[in-house]
């Protein structure tokens with residue numbers, strides 16, 4: 286049996302998800318009992334997300350920037366932590382209903398859980414920052430959020446939030462760049478502030494993968510990690526949801542193809 290999957294977003298051509306998922310589908314056909322094919326779809330009008338899902342006869346999809354909130358709204362059923370986050374990055378078709386999940390949050394947590402961080406500073410207040418803050422709070426790790434502007438902080442009232450105007454320096458041990466500044470090869474904040482923040486930090490993390498100005502600057506002070514580990518972890522969790530069971534090898538297969 287063949288099943289079709291897809292990543293949907295805009296822009297989408299840089300996405301590594303088709304490579305990761307097709308490699309896993311190709312290698313695990315016997316174990317999962319079907320042959321999966323995974324494509325990409327560049328969607329310009331987010332309101333058409335659900336139409337695209339049905340038109341392409343998909344069994345599942347990953348929904349990425351900037352449509353995770355629309356995916357949440359268009360899901361028939363929202364499961365797990367996605368309900369609290371208000372954003373969905375994985376759709377699975379079950380009995381003709383679209384089930385929505387968020388694997389970004391747990392994917393991120395998998396990558397940091399063994400480090401014993403006590404106080405995380407999230408830079409940025411968009412959808413990813415909300416996912417990360419929710420899982421960190423759920424796992425009893427203190428979290429603070431710093432954003433360049435106040436508007437989006439209104440959606441994050443249950444967390445400690447700052448703009449530059451009221452920012453209070455604390456002993457943050459993990460600094461996560463959850464802004465999209467790296468997409469434009471920009472720093473999220475001025476060097477002088479970042480330098481101050483890195484004084485107490487043990488680690489710097491950028492959700493974007495590859496070389497970024499943020500990680501380049503952070504590496505002068507602390508060890509660094511880019512978004513690749515999170516990409517693989519959220520992808521492996523989505524893959525298991527597509528297959529409806531735990532697949533121990535999914536993570537290592539996805540990791541090996543991205544090396």
Ligand code: NDP
Nearest residue numbers: 409410411412413434437463464465466473492512515516
């Ligand atoms: P959103 O568009 O929801 O939020 C963007 C945030 O970045 C806002 O807080 C915005 O601030 C801030 N921002 C944008 N540009 C700048 C800038 N030049 N300087 C400072 N702040 C800026 O994005 P997402 O939360 O969905 O995604 C954020 C990043 O995370 C993206 O780069 C995305 O690719 C990456 N990502 C990686 C994943 C992975 O698996 N590795 C998974 C999910 C996301 P303001 O409110 O002031 O506009």
